[in-house]
Amino acid sequence: MERLHPGVYIQEVSGGVQPIEGVSTSTTAFVGRTQKGRLDQPELVTNFTEFQTAYGGFLSDSFVAHAALQYFNNGGKRLYVARVVASAANGRASAASVTVVDRQAPPVIALTAAALSPGSWANATTVEIGDATVDPANQFRLSVRQNNELVEVFDNLSVNPDLSNWVARAINGRSRYIQVTPAEGTNSFAATSTSGSGATTKLDDAAKRSLVIEVNGDGPRTITLAGSLTTGAEIATAITNAVKPLAPLRLPASSAAYTNFAASFQSGTYTLTSGEAGRRSAVRVTSAPAAINAAGLLKLGITNGGSELTGAASLRPAAGEFALSGAAQGRGVASSTSGLDGDVPSEADLVAGLSQLDALTDVNLVAIPGRGSPAIVDAGTSYCAQRGDCFFLGEPGKDDDTAEKAQTFVTSLAVKSSYGAVYFPWIKATDPSGQQATPIAVPPSGYVAGVYARIDANRGVWKAPAGTEANLLGVVGVATQINDAQQDKLNPIGANIIRVFPSSGVVIWGARTLATASNPEYRYIPIRRLAIFLERSIYNGIQWAVFEPNDEDLWASLRLNVGAFMMNLFRSGAFQGNVASQAFFVKCDAETNPQSEIDAGVVNVVIGFAPLRPAEFVVVKISQKAGTTAA
Secondary structure, rough: OOOOOOOOOOOOOOOOOOOOOOOOOOOOEEEEOOOOOOOOOEEEOHHHHHHHHOOOEEEEOOHHHHHHHHHHHOOOOOOOEEEOOOHHHHHHHOOOEEEEEEEOOOEEEEEEEEEEEOHHOOOOHHEEEEEOOOOOOOOOOEEEEEOEEEEEEEEEEOOOOOOOOOOHHHHHHOOEEEEEEEEOOOOOOEEEEOOEEEEOEEEEEHHHHHHEEEEEOOOOOEEOOOOOOOHHHHHHHHHOOOOOOOOOOHHHHHHHHHHHHHHEOOEEEEEEEOOOOOOHOOOEEOOOOOEEEEEEEHOHHHHHOOEOOOHHHHOOEOOEEEEEEOOOOOOEEEEEEEEEOOOOOOOOHHHHHHHHOOOOOOEEEEEEEOOHHHHHHHHHHHHHHHOOOOOEEOOOOOOOOOHHHHHHHHHOOOOOOOOEEEEEEOOEEOOOOOOOOOOOOOOHHHHHHHHHHHHHHHHHOOOOOOOOOOOOOOOOOEEEOOOOOHHHHHHHHOEEEEEEEOOOOEEEOOEEEEOOOOOOOOOOOOHHHHHHHHHHHHHHOOOHHHHHHHOHHHHHHHHHHHHHHHHHHHHOOOOOOOHHHEEEEEEOOOOOOOOHHHHOOOOOEEEEOOEEEOOOOOOOOOOOOOOOOOO
16 A cells, blocks of 8 residues: 555454355255256256256156156255266167258258157157247247247247347257257349338438448448439439449458449339348348438338348248157158157166266255165265265165165175265055055155254254154155064164154164274265364365465364354354363464475364264163152
């Protein structure tokens, strides 16, 4: 700050506090087969209505939609869905599409409208082509119907790729149902601007002989008509002579337009014509400024009562309603292809589908609903362990419906990592599709993910997602009733049981990771998830320290910021201990950062915390108190 005169100067200085914000803990990702949806990138949905719009409804051979419904019903808020289809060449899904011809004679292909994603869902989709609202002679309107319901309207579209309302530019990326591919036009069409009735047939006022004209999108140009203009023919010749010498401004290839340009006068009407090839043909006339307005006198241009017809008018798609699937050839249709769902994805397809989540940095929970197998659980747990920032919710298969089968399933898992957990058994619920009157069996992962989100919001990620408050909503029971003796065999190997208690309903009655025996330090789900939460929050929150001078000032700032974050968690009940020194420590000083580390460009921050372990076994000791003899 420059100081030139005596006085008081105010200067803001940093207090050294860089608050660390906790990351989300319950943003979930489901991987699996859906009715529709993108194949290349998972989409975030925040309620089941959004899920249905993006991914469709319930399928008989997939439980992703069921899991999504129950995730939101049980408290979930943010859900990514990675759609997977079969990769086998002879069983792949395909998209419905219809190719429509244009309005010239004879007609050629105008555009192809294809479903936004593969599947039979789009076989009930139609596109309706009509004239535009603003410029019906040159542009068109495209409406989309799904199951006879109007869902989208795109109006005032053009087949001219030079315009902002080009059909592909206006629809692709905006429609949730279709994408369009316009044909490449190569034919030559004349573009015209025709005067309205009552146009003058002479311009004897030399001050009113200018107008603004635009030929083939080459920008508006002001021309002045020369000579003694006492007849309509003379005026037409003067317009032609004024336009032809113009050099192209924007489109060098359009120079032929000026050579081919001609104005004519017949039967009291002026007609301006340009015959350049393709969609760029256009002749537009507007009024020149103020008193030199010849366009108004000649009635040229839409604003002056005239009409304009572009060369693209004949290239518009034919009018009519066309189904994306099963449209008969002819009557505007060149071809049509039905959408196919393809085969059920294999386990390898689902495992490969996990890679769709690679670019997502805010995913905390991952599940592959309804496809419970050792290979799936191993792959999901390994994926989360490799990332280090998310947790996998696994389940046995539908046929693993006894305690013995569940025990065999868990013991057969090759990956015993703390980044995954298994829940058993499947749930009984009413059929949300309404096709079955009796309850159906659905996988537990969707319910469990919702309960995780609900308890995280109410209690914190350090609270075990189990117990009487971890009750499942939207259930009528469980597929298999498990008693205490059976759970005695399942709990020690890391199988989390969903049980029914008369006083609590259907609840999650286990909170163990798959590392119950292999890594007891992270035996409990809340400890692993709390560690993930701390790691990702601190990682994001201290990015500012990169490239800062590695000295005591930096160490003190790191201790201050990380310590403040840990203190807030301690006050929220995240750690053991009566005082902060018992609950956590943050060390970043000369001891953790010797000169050798400084020379290597490394700053070390050592953080320790005392996690809360769930009271898994509540022991009540009862003894008799011996009576005493009265004095």
